[in-house]
Amino acid sequence: MKPFTKLASRMVPLPIDNVDTDQIIPARFLKTISKEGLGDQLFNDWRYDAQGLPKPDFVLNQQRAKGAEILLAGDNFGCGSSREHAPWALTQFGFRAAISTSFADIFRQNALKNSLLPVVVPREVHADLFALVERDAGAIVSIDLESQKLSLPGGRTVEFPIDAFSKHCLLNGIDELGYIQHAEAAIAAYETANDAGVNTLA
Amino acid sequence: MPKTIIEKVWDAHVVSQQPGAPALLYIDLHLVHEVTSPQAFEGLRQRGLKVRRPDHTFATADHSVPTTDRSLPIADPIAAKQVAQLEINCREFGIPCHSIASDRQGIVHVIGPELGLTRPGLTIVCGDSHTATHGAFGALAFGVGTSEVEHVLATECLLQRPSKTFQVKVDGALQRGVSAKDIILALIARTGAGGGTGCVFEYCGSAIRALTMDERMTVCNMSIEAGARAGMMAPDDTTFEYLCGRPFAPKGEEWDRAVARWKPLPTDEGAAYDKQVSIDASALEPMITFGTSPGMGIPITAPVPDPAALADPIERDSVRKALAYMGLEAGKPLTGQPIDVVFIGSCTNGRISDFRSAASILKGRKVNPRVRTLIVPGSHDVKRQAEAEGLDRIFREAGAEWREPGCSMCIAMNGDQLSPGQYSVSTSNRNFEGRQGKGGRTFLASPLTAAAAAVTGVVTDPRSLA
Numbered sequence: 001m002k003p004f005t006k007l008a009s010r011m012v013p014l015p016i017d018n019v020d021t022d023q024i025i026p027a028r029f030l031k032t033i034s035k036e037g038l039g040d041q042l043f044n045d046w047r048y049d050a051q052g053l054p055k056p057d058f059v060l061n062q063q064r065a066k067g068a069e070i071l072l073a074g075d076n077f078g079c080g081s082s083r084e085h086a087p088w089a090l091t092q093f094g095f096r097a098a099i100s101t102s103f104a105d106i107f108r109q110n111a112l113k114n115s116l117l118p119v120v121v122p123r124e125v126h127a128d129l130f131a132l133v134e135r136d137a138g139a140i141v142s143i144d145l146e147s148q149k150l151s152l153p154g155g156r157t158v159e160f161p162i163d164a165f166s167k168h169c170l171l172n173g174i175d176e177l178g179y180i181q182h183a184e185a186a187i188a189a190y191e192t193a194n195d196a197g198v199n200t201l202a
Numbered sequence: 203m204p205k206t207i208i209e210k211v212w213d214a215h216v217v218s219q220q221p222g223a224p225a226l227l228y229i230d231l232h233l234v235h236e237v238t239s240p241q242a243f244e245g246l247r248q249r250g251l252k253v254r255r256p257d258h259t260f261a262t263a264d265h266s267v268p269t270t271d272r273s274l275p276i277a278d279p280i281a282a283k284q285v286a287q288l289e290i291n292c293r294e295f296g297i298p299c300h301s302i303a304s305d306r307q308g309i310v311h312v313i314g315p316e317l318g319l320t321r322p323g324l325t326i327v328c329g330d331s332h333t334a335t336h337g338a339f340g341a342l343a344f345g346v347g348t349s350e351v352e353h354v355l356a357t358e359c360l361l362q363r364p365s366k367t368f369q370v371k372v373d374g375a376l377q378r379g380v381s382a383k384d385i386i387l388a389l390i391a392r393t394g395a396g397g398g399t400g401c402v403f404e405y406c407g408s409a410i411r412a413l414t415m416d417e418r419m420t421v422c423n424m425s426i427e428a429g430a431r432a433g434m435m436a437p438d439d440t441t442f443e444y445l446c447g448r449p450f451a452p453k454g455e456e457w458d459r460a461v462a463r464w465k466p467l468p469t470d471e472g473a474a475y476d477k478q479v480s481i482d483a484s485a486l487e488p489m490i491t492f493g494t495s496p497g498m499g500i501p502i503t504a505p506v507p508d509p510a511a512l513a514d515p516i517e518r519d520s521v522r523k524a525l526a527y528m529g530l531e532a533g534k535p536l537t538g539q540p541i542d543v544v545f546i547g548s549c550t551n552g553r554i555s556d557f558r559s560a561a562s563i564l565k566g567r568k569v570n571p572r573v574r575t576l577i578v579p580g581s582h583d584v585k586r587q588a589e590a591e592g593l594d595r596i597f598r599e600a601g602a603e604w605r606e607p608g609c610s611m612c613i614a615m616n617g618d619q620l621s622p623g624q625y626s627v628s629t630s631n632r633n634f635e636g637r638q639g640k641g642g643r644t645f646l647a648s649p650l651t652a653a654a655a656a657v658t659g660v661v662t663d664p665r666s667l668a
Binding site for chain 1: 241249260265280329345363519614615622637
């Protein structure tokens with residue numbers, strides 16, 4: 001996993017609640033057996049018209065989205081399907097962080113495993129951020145994971161929560177699987193002491 | 203200290219707990235399907251790893267498979283390749299695979315329970331958010347992403363934090379024409395699509411006790427639509443009767459020992475929950491969704507809500523956007539709204555009791571000629587049972603299509619889909635934009651309500667068709 005330390009970027013506003021992973025990456029693109037090539041399909045049905053041409057009124061097609069690394073999303077972002085194709089598509093497009101009042105549980109877990117930082121902010125900060133990008137599409141905010149601070153133009157900083165373990169993994173680019181494998185002895189001991197009687201090969 | 207069933211199953215599966223780190227949770231059963239697993243198997247290959255417990259792993263093909271004649275090859279080359287890749291991966295890693303040619307093939311959340319793989323007290327995961335379904339048996343079952351699929355394949359474990367406990371108490375008797383699907387749609391309308399985030403639901407109360415296992419699975423299945431990763435129910439005699447004699451269920455003395463292990467699982471008297479909500483089942487009406495989130499649900503007799511009444515600006519715009527997509531007007535009733543397609547099936551409502559329910563409306567009636575009605579069993583077992591009961595004949599005589607098992611038009615990956623602008627009444631679980639086909643518009647409802655709409659060609663209160 002790529003480490004995440006800090007970034008400074010414009011924000012791409014998507015002021016819609018409950019954006020589900022079917023919008024982030026529609027199911028018909030899930031027939032792939034690869035992780036690659038999903039960035040062009042990110043938000044496909046909102047992004048392209050029936051002829052496959054970019055819709056100029058959708059934010060990802062606007063100049064402001066070029067090179068932006070932060071998505072400013074509505075409440076409960078990433079709800080619905082567990083598809084990890086959603087963070088794959090977001091990161092392949094170029095996003096490295098998403099800011100919202102809340103994220104769906106499975107999406108949040110998937111995002112953390114792909115070095116996409118979910119930043120949860122209080123409601124009034126969330127509203128201020130949307131007001132900020134409305135006033136100034138080029139406004140830059142910065143995110144520093146080590147200090148867990150989101151900095152707004154003008155010097156205002158907001159602390160955001162993240163558990164110590166996820167933070168450590170992100171800062172150092174640590175893959176969880178390697179960590180779990182270190183617990184091999186404990187796993188083997190658990191298996192010896194606990195047999196749930198599951199045998200799918202029976 | 204008294205514990206909830208959620209905490210009991212969790213505690214029994216903690217392998218280790220390092221300070222400052224999530225718990226290492228042991229997974230007893232891992233269900234695998236073609237869509238969310240190929241990248242995980244590829245990860246194993248790249249790292250040179252094996253599957254730790256093929257005997258805890260079970261695969262089927264459900265999302266991408268056609269529901270038409272199975273003697274023909276899969277027409278979509280990309281879907282065909284994905285299904286073939288599942289078979290290759292399972293062969294290489296020694297996992298039992300019930301792919302498209304197996305007579306046990308079906309939707310992963312339908313076959314797990316019917317084969318007796320799903321059992322009380324287990325931890326169960328699948329790269330699929332509707333894994334919550336298996337919680338109906340008192341298992342802690344939740345959906346995971348592809349990275350976590352790989353973790354479980356390699357180690358049989360996941361790093362997890364305990365969720366908050368959320369009691370959903372449903373008391374009272376359901377009225378005629380009201381079903382399990384209406385309970386869960388009413389709950390999600392109450393909590394909203396994010397109300398259960400960070401939580402595991404435990405459903406309890408007299409209305410839950412009165413449900414069959416098929417109906418309990420319908421309720422647990424949609425826990426994720428309220429944001430809860432899992433939904434559990436205490437196992438009881440209904441659970442044990444359902445499981446006894448299933449192909450993978452324990453036999454003989456082992457069965458007795460298993461039941462003895464399962465009986466102490468229900469939540470202890472006096473156990474505390476982090477959150478609680480109560481629903482009066484006797485006051486429920488048939489429910490239907492009007493928008494593009496499963497939380498946008500109303501009683502079928504109610505008018506479409508007015509977004510102008512909402513205080514939060516983003517929420518207001520979200521509902522406005524949903525109504526614009528759906529082509530609906532606030533304040534008007536949904537009943538009478540013309541529809542194009544009816545879909546009866548899915549991991550929510552693709553079990554035998556769902557088809558009996560649909561048949562109770564369709565028997566001796568004709569599907570409206572304007573409406574295409576797809577009826578898709580959740581598994582071959584369900585299909586065989588329905589055919590043994592003559593339900594397929596009732597459906598065909600009514601003018602509906604009786605198809606082969608799979609996820610079908612719930613996720614529209616296999617060619618079963620709406621055309622842009624079409625309306626469906628669907629027994630599936632998601633009314634997201636484009637979920638049933640790009641531009642398609644979905645009303646979620648029970649099998650009774652869906653069958654009633656098939657007959658009349660418009661959104662219909664099923665109680666009006668006795």
